[in-house]
Amino acid sequence: MKKIFSFGENNSVELLQEHMPVIKSSPLFIGASEKEINSMLTCLGGTIAKCDKDKYIFHANDNITDMGLVLSGSLRLERNDYWGNRSILSYVGRGEIFGEVFACEPLLSTSISAVANEESMILFMNVQRIATMCGNNCIYHSQLIHNLLSVMAKKAYMLTSKINHVSKRTTREKLLSYFSEQVLLSGSTEFSIPFSRQELADFLSVNRSAMCVELSKMQTDGIINFNKNRFELLTDENPM
Amino acid sequence: MKKIFSFGENNSVELLQEHMPVIKSSPLFIGASEKEINSMLTCLGGTIAKCDKDKYIFHANDNITDMGLVLSGSLRLERNDYWGNRSILSYVGRGEIFGEVFACEPLLSTSISAVANEESMILFMNVQRIATMCGNNCIYHSQLIHNLLSVMAKKAYMLTSKINHVSKRTTREKLLSYFSEQVLLSGSTEFSIPFSRQELADFLSVNRSAMCVELSKMQTDGIINFNKNRFELLTDENPM
DNA sequence: AAATATCGGTTGTAAATATAACAAAAGGTG
DNA sequence: CACCTTTTGTTATATTTACAACCGATATTT
Incomplete structure (x- = not known):
């Protein structure tokens, strides 16, 4: 140097x-x-x-x-x-x-x-x-x-917030914790995320492939909708 | 107020x-x-x-x-x-x-x-x-x-450090990440921790019972020794 | 347009975890 | 000491996850 x-x-x-x-x-x-x-x-x-x-x-x-x-x-x-x-x-x-x-x-x-x-x-x-x-x-x-x-x-x-997500026990809970924050921040149940799937998985400390499976399940369960990086939270009820 | x-x-x-x-x-x-x-x-x-x-x-x-x-x-x-x-x-x-x-x-x-x-x-x-x-x-x-x-x-x-532990995929890795830090901080392979088992599990975001199982396994595997809140790291080799 | 690379989704299997229930040990109190 | 409470360790089981491997879609390069 x-x-x-x-x-x-x-x-x-x-x-x-x-x-x-x-x-x-x-x-x-x-x-x-x-x-x-x-x-x-x-x-x-x-x-x-x-x-x-x-x-x-x-x-x-x-x-x-x-x-x-x-x-x-x-x-x-x-x-x-x-x-x-x-x-x-x-x-x-x-x-x-x-x-x-x-x-x-x-x-x-x-x-x-x-x-x-x-x-x-x-x-x-x-x-x-x-x-x-x-x-x-x-x-x-x-x-x-x-x-x-x-x-x-x-x-x-930012660190506190991340700990909050990562500390959740299941992938679904981690995702919902992150999505909930995005909704509160954006003020809308529809939001875009700045991550690729791999990056989101790394951020939440889960396996990308397992996360994709969970995202699909959540869509099937009617909890979320997503298309590429745009997501929508569909439930006013506590999904957990 | x-x-x-x-x-x-x-x-x-x-x-x-x-x-x-x-x-x-x-x-x-x-x-x-x-x-x-x-x-x-x-x-x-x-x-x-x-x-x-x-x-x-x-x-x-x-x-x-x-x-x-x-x-x-x-x-x-x-x-x-x-x-x-x-x-x-x-x-x-x-x-x-x-x-x-x-x-x-x-x-x-x-x-x-x-x-x-x-x-x-x-x-x-x-x-x-x-x-x-x-x-x-x-x-x-x-x-x-x-x-x-x-x-x-x-x-x-503190937050960065905690994220580092919690982000590990397995309970054993989380424990070792935490123990490694305690060794580096204390300058000794023997150290005491300020947590009960339940508190340590909460800190690392794992189930207490599952953590106890893992601690026992690690002792059987010759990676650590522990007695109450006093722990010792036994290996100079990378245990992972 | 063909070749290549990247990304997202799916599947099956092995591994790890949560959970409940219980036993043993430790600690506190009258 | 006997009693109660809390903590820690153990077991069995159902759930969840990681991982590898694969496919298809999309984008990039040549």
């Missing part, structure tokens, strides 16, 4: 201009102007680094102080268990942030690593400095804190 | 003294002095309210702006699905905080409600004001932000 840019220093303006659109649209900086972003990133000790494919961005048990924003490329978060089994937790794409959990709570020295999936550009920011208000005229600092809290709140909500 | 105390006003000192030990030891204010806490809570528009048993502290789809700290008593977080099925997500006891997710991201107008399990005293704090630095000489404000970020990071870590 090679640092190629530091905010607050004399740098190539081109590189910055290239990546500014991603920064501007990221959840951390949404609504801020370029000038404000520059000011904030100077405040946060922002640096941009390039990471080659399959190189580690951080490693399990590293002491992490910075969170990252993927400017280009993508990376994956991996977990290693006691026996060295590696499993992929998630992919982090362009515009998404990562590492905020470990940067906010360094004691969670962790079994989790971040690896570049391809050649990637990463913007690193020091979280300690986000929490610590600077004395400068960095008036958007509190907006930044607000944004970070918002990002973490959304993540916690 | 009845407000009985507001920080920054002339209030009964007794009530404050009664609950100060809980506040001081809560994760939000850990390390702060009583004077600092008073200053911060004035800053945050802190109020103390009493809530009777089985009364709602907040209701699904309320617009939540405050997070809470349980000073005495306890409450439960409930979720209602589309069909009105109510399930209990968690219990929140003395010294614990709740509602921070919704207060940080009000758009998550939610299917989740908080209900008093018994007569309870709750300290409410405005999260918007946590994120927004006050102009006062409230020097511990950034410590507070830091603490809040830390709390949310720990929660996200």
Whole structure:
């Protein structure tokens, strides 16, 4: 990994201009102007680094102080268990942030690593400095804190929600739990889902094939209708 | 729910003294002095309210702006699905905080409600004001932000970790995933768990009885040893 | 249009799980 | 200690799931 840019220093303006659109649209900086972003990133000790494919961005048990924003490329978060089994937790794409959990709570020295999936550009920011208000005229600092809290709140909500689905005992219950949420979110008994069958099965931690069987049964039972990725909940009665 | 105390006003000192030990030891204010806490809570528009048993502290789809700290008593977080099925997500006891997710991201107008399990005293704090630095000489404000970020990071870590266990397909894999984490956390292949069998089964979303069967099998197979709540992992080989 | 790949649905079978019912062990109380 | 309650372990059985293998539909490539 090679640092190629530091905010607050004399740098190539081109590189910055290239990546500014991603920064501007990221959840951390949404609504801020370029000038404000520059000011904030100077405040946060922002640096941009390039990471080659399959190189580690951080490693399990590293002491992490910075969170990252993927400017280009993508990376994956991996977990290693006691026996060295590696499993992929998630992919982090362009515009998404990562590492905020470990940067906010360094004691969670962790079994989790971040690896570049391809050649990637990463913007690193020091979280300690986000929490610590600077004395400068960095008036958007509190907006930044607000944004970070918002990002973490959304993540916690998403995780809680997923646990709710996955904790159900049968595939049918898992599906209905997920569908119920979609109905409540969309405000309609008809909704589209952003998953392929395989992705939905992975999300709910069930076998794709078994899930397809269950979906068909539910349609036969008159509980749901579906066509491709569009679903409809047909029952006002508790189907369980 | 009845407000009985507001920080920054002339209030009964007794009530404050009664609950100060809980506040001081809560994760939000850990390390702060009583004077600092008073200053911060004035800053945050802190109020103390009493809530009777089985009364709602907040209701699904309320617009939540405050997070809470349980000073005495306890409450439960409930979720209602589309069909009105109510399930209990968690219990929140003395010294614990709740509602921070919704207060940080009000758009998550939610299917989740908080209900008093018994007569309870709750300290409410405005999260918007946590994120927004006050102009006062409230020097511990950034410590507070830091603490809040830390709390949310720990929660996200805990949730991610639980998803990792629950997402495994078989009971044995779920158990081993959990045990592996305990080994990594404790740094030893021997560890104690804070769950009864029923609680562990609920945590891993499996049937208690089936889990007991699996635990016995694993002992027979020479993968683990256990006695009451003390477990030992016996294998350096990947048991799966 | 033929070849290829991807995706969704189906089937049969082996494996795993939930469930109920019960027994044994542990803990608490008068 | 005797009694009761709670927790943990065991067994048998019905249900549910995973898995592999296959087919057909759809989309993509050449």
